[in-house]
Amino acid sequence: MLKIENISKTFNPGTINEKVALQDLSLHLAPGDFVTIIGSNGAGKSTLFNAICGSFFTDSGSIYLDGRNITFLPEYQRSRQIGRLFQDPMRGSAPHMTIEENLSLAAASGGWLSHVTRAEKAAFREKLAQLDMGLEDRMKQPVGLLSGGQRQALTLMMATFKPPKLLLLDEHTAALDPATAEKVLEITRRTVAENRITTLMVTHNMHQALELGNRTLMMDSGHIILDVSGAERSGMTVDDLLAKFKSGAGKALDNDRILLSE
């Protein structure tokens, strides 16, 4: 579903601020893969997502989505096939528009539905009810009134209303309190499984990285230094993962947020 071949990205090349963010990175995802990513500070996780989404073109290498070469496809065209959630729940939905209007936009894939039919409203209600957050009774309220968790759940629903070919989750529960984060994660797990959406999820929680999905990557200095799945992964503990990081990166994991997370 996603084939990344030898991509590299250097920011500010030839200047004192030169930063190699991705180095000759390759990654293949099969349809339905749910891959968690964990890594050191500045490892290149967000840069990898930006490269896949087309926020910039990579310096070298190629990116294929579902067999199509998207290496030089503009970002707005990729966004029709790639859903993305950020850490900040304020991104991804329009605060001054109602829940219903936001959902109509998602249903129209970014276009505008001039009139929401009764059937569409009923479909929105049903999907909102599945979130179990009471949003089905607040469809005429502006999204800006929702809590962070409600908004993140709504954004996830919008991003997957028409299941994308690829879903990118960039620490999308990190800004939520633990109970809300757990709820949004459960919705994520269900949505991804029901629609078999190929998913990449960055997390700083090592337990989450091992529990969710079917494969875990560890990144450091623009490289993927570890890629585990199957029996090797299911028998792994957080300590095993830390030890693997050390042997792969040649240094201990330096990300305080990861080390301090439960």
Ligand SMILES: Nc1ncnc2c1ncn2[C@@H]1O[C@H](COP(=O)(O)OP(=O)(O)OP(=O)(O)O)[C@@H](O)[C@H]1O
């Ligand atoms: N637009 C940019 N211009 C210059 N440098 C950048 C830019 N984007 C990222 N970088 C640098 O590239 C490196 C990788 O950054 P990136 O944000 O991808 O790391 P990350 O793994 O997501 O880190 P973290 O977990 O700390 O958020 C960092 O050194 C960062 O400062």
